[in-house]
Amino acid sequence: MIKAIINYFKEIFTACRTLITGMKVTGYYFFHPKEIITQQYPENRATLQMFDRFRGEVVLLHDENNEHKCTGCSACEIACPNGSIEIISKKEIDPETSKPKKAIDKFVYHLSMCTFCNLCILACPTDAIKMSKSFEHSVYDRSKLTKVLNKPGSKIMAGIKE
Amino acid sequence: MNFNIYDFTEFIISIDNWLKQLLSPGLAKITGMALIGVTFLLFVTLLGLSIVYIERKVCAFFQQRLGPMRVGFWGTAQTIADIIKLIFKEPLATKNSDKFLFNLAAFIVLISPFMVIAVVPFAKGLHALDFDIGLFYVTAVSSLGVTGILLAGWSSNNKYSLIGAMRSGAQIISYELSIGLSLLAIVILTGSLQLSVIVESQRDGWWIFKGNIPAIVAFIIFIIASTAESNRGPFDLAEAESELTAGFHTEYSGIKFAFFFLAEYVNLFIIAAIGATVFFGGWMPLHIGNFTFFNEAMDIIPPIIWFFAKVAALIFLLMWFKWTFPRLRIDQLLQLEWKYLLPLSILNLVLMTIVSLTGWHL
Structure with a gap:
């Protein structure tokens, strides 16, 4: 009985921890705009570098x-x-x-x-x-x-x- | 007219007096009501437009994208372009759908946010209504929106819509309990349901700081349950794109679709506003007990800015949830409410009562 109650709260805490881990990842991306991978195509035409395995x-x-x-x-x-x-x-x-x-x-x-x-x-x-x-x-x-x-x-x- | 950014009470009274001088008492009352209505309509429209833009931008940044960039500077005019497109689109209705309810549903979903927004205290003296049962009214009225969703799902004559609407019904009825119980935890401390009294009671510090552990737990439960009640991700089963195309608003097009969209974002604002009012002091600046110098420094920032800053922070938190967590399954959703949130919020309520009786809160 007591074990079940402990497990219940343990479950809640591990759930919260995993949720926070996920939020850390997205939060890092949000506060680091340099990580953005979108390219503004027609504007950056002069400097655009396609990646090595691109098949044109x-x-x-x-x-x-x-x-x-x-x-x-x-x-x-x-x-x-x-x-x-x-x-x-x-x-x-x-x-x-x-x-x-x-x-x-x-x-x-x-x-x-x-x-x-x-x-x-x-x-x-x-x-x-x-x-x-x-x-x-x-x-x-x-x-x-x-x-x-x-x-x-x-x-x-x-x-x-x- | 004496306009004061720190206290709107006199400003509102002076407008009222000016109307009474100009018109007969009955007409003045109607004009006043119309004025408030138009103000809220304009406010809600602007709010919808800006929150949609912010949501798209924030979601893009969470996903390493740029979001809308083409229309206007950094895509700022994108939502205006979208709304113009939606206005000019043809409002279609499915064959054999219940046309009357189908058209009515789009308006009913918008009614409940409008009814709630009336009691939100934006700044000192700046609210349309100040009920002494304000918080009770909020919880009662905010769940009316589900009627619109159920009607939309039923009248569309589409199985996806109906499944989406039924899911939404089950979800809102269950999560309503946790919202009420988590808000009650703060009501135990304030001793009043009136929103202006709740704000005033946080003059020497916000409840999230003063209310000990139960206040923090209540806030966490509130934020989870209210995300579920507004059908936002990770609880967006009602519209679950991958399974139900768009859920209850699959069959809506044009401006009626825009109403559902608008209602969703106004609900987001309302959740953040209620959360900010109850847990973070509403328009009350950050005060720490009797620390006079600090308190006066904080008072320089107008209350309306405090209110919108808190609301913006909470909206950002909700967006963070939406764009991080994967969607729950319907059984997981109900399990979360009935097995975890509801027992925890009842336990929290008992804990809060003990804290309140023993005076462990500040």
């Missing part, structure tokens, strides 16, 4: 000599679940061995169909493509969302093999 759109990386790492193996095209990537390849004479070799003609990327699942990036054997952090994709015409990722006149980097 697929880009084909080019270096300063206008060379990329894409071999045209179309692993990304196969990996893509909704067909947003189309690799149009061509045969090209390799200057070193003077034999015909497969290379990309056009790396077509349909942004309008992409779900940003990251599977193409994981499938790429040469790390030629990656997700960029740009996210302002709105355009007035749907056709502008179909992009050719390889820059005109670009060619494959030396030493990249399938």
Whole structure:
């Protein structure tokens, strides 16, 4: 009987303690406005830094000599679940061995169909493509969302093999 | 007219005399009543607008957000924009709903806060009514709001609304007991139910400090039970968004929805005002016994500022509760009242009687 009464009051005190613990957490946030994570988007456009794992759109990386790492193996095209990537390849004479070799003609990327699942990036054997952090994709015409990722006149980097 | 920020008694009497000079006695009385009514309407509207803004801002800060930022400076005009939108929206009613009760319910929920706000002493001499049974009147009238909620739930012809209304009914009927008992603990000390007498009795210190442990326990019980009575989180089962869409006001739109919203926030103000009056001395500045110098320094701040500062602090505490604690289940809610709050408040009442009889309070 007495034990039950002690337990009753103990329950009340532990309940109060846990409630106060919760209030401490929210109270800390209230009195520390620096903890606020909301970003005022259009105002902070100039200084906006997207986080590392953000998936904006697929880009084909080019270096300063206008060379990329894409071999045209179309692993990304196969990996893509909704067909947003189309690799149009061509045969090209390799200057070193003077034999015909497969290379990309056009790396077509349909942004309008992409779900940003990251599977193409994981499938790429040469790390030629990656997700960029740009996210302002709105355009007035749907056709502008179909992009050719390889820059005109670009060619494959030396030493990249399938 | 002699306006004095520290004592409104003469100011109110001078307005009364001025009306009596201008008009016949009967007409003067009606004009006076209309004047008070319009004042309260304006006050409640402004209060609703500002509390909604403050609530949104405070809740955002508790959740590491910024809240409304676009309309006006730091989103200050957001609630005005909201109310304009609500005014222009179409008031819809569900098929086969009881149209008369459906329309009436929105007004009934607003009636009870208006009736309570009449007895709230805002400053010395600044109250519409000063009943000698003030506190009894407050507890009696504040529970009338549930009629509006029950009517709204019943007449909507919607099962969610009805469940929400029934929950609200069960909740308010049970928590009414604890509110009454916790307020009674202070009434034992004051010996009066009149709100102006209760305020006056705290001239040498507020009851929360003077009343020993039972006063603090009574305050804690009061704040929990009154949160439940106003259907605010963590006791917002009546509208429980995740289960009942919006509970009793699911089917309301436009300005009638705004009435429910307004009633909720005016109730919040009333709870804080009653709590501040009974436990924190109402408009009475912070006085410590016979410490004359300190007391006079505190008297420089006008009583009306003291009142609103205390109310604001209590509202902040209630918002803190709402945005921290998770919602209770209906069985937990009733368990909390009948197994914990009610026995504790009865025990507290006995303890307070002992304290009062032995003179352990200051």
